[in-house]
Amino acid sequence: MTKSLYERLGGAPKVASIARDIVRAHLANPIIKTRFEIIDAAKLETNVRDFFGMGTGGPEQYQGRDMPTAHKGMNLNERELVAAIDDVLKVLEQHGIGEGERREVLAILYSLKNEVLFK
Ligand code: HEM
Incomplete structure (x- = not known):
């Protein structure tokens, strides 16, 4: 069987x-810090650990907010997403x-674009 x-x-x-x-990289990234x-x-x-773990097939139970709610009021743009x-x-x-x-992680993140941008 294929591994998750x-x-x-x-x-x-x-x-x-x-x-x-x-999280450390985001805190150090001049575009988004x-x-x-x-x-x-x-x-x-x-929250990032559990979201990422759960989203890639792990047993973690994400207890944070859904993506539009978590990013609400930030009005994030494409440059920040990239x-x-x-x-x-x-x-x-x-x-x-x-x-x-x-590439698989990239595809997952890209698929969430409309859940986080311009909220
Ligand atoms: C596909 C893209 C993204 C994913 C999967 C993602 C995922 C997450 C997750 C899982 C959380 C935790 C939610 C919670 O605390 O309940 C979060 C919070 C947060 N994200 Fe994102 N995020 C994305 C894009 C972005 C971008 C582009 C930025 C800004 C440049 C950003 C900034 C933040 C901030 C500041 C928080 C903390 C919100 C708070 O505590 O009030 N996120 N994100």
Whole structure:
């Protein structure tokens, strides 16, 4: 049987450290870091971990808000979306995740575009 994307990413420990590094990358990214200045980074890390884990086929139970609600009032634009996605792809590469898996994650993120932009 084909392994889930979650398993191919390396399972729970890997997904958790990838989530941590994604939040760090966003906090350091000049295009988007101001968006994260007043938020609880530890809580965001937990939510990103569980969202990412659940969305790739893991047992994590995401307890955060749905995407339009979480991004409501931010009026995010395409440039910010690309910057955020670039952070994720860079972190995956730094974690040794192969191109096939990176493309799968990219497709998932892109499919959520209309749930986060201009809300
Ligand atoms: C496909 C793209 C995206 C996904 C999958 C995503 C995912 C998430 C998730 C899972 C949360 C946690 C929700 C919660 O706390 O209940 C969150 C919160 C947040 N996201 Fe995104 N996000 C995306 C795009 C973006 C972009 C482009 C930005 C800004 C550049 C952004 C900024 C934020 C901020 C600031 C929060 C914290 C909101 C708060 O605590 O009030 N997100 N996002």
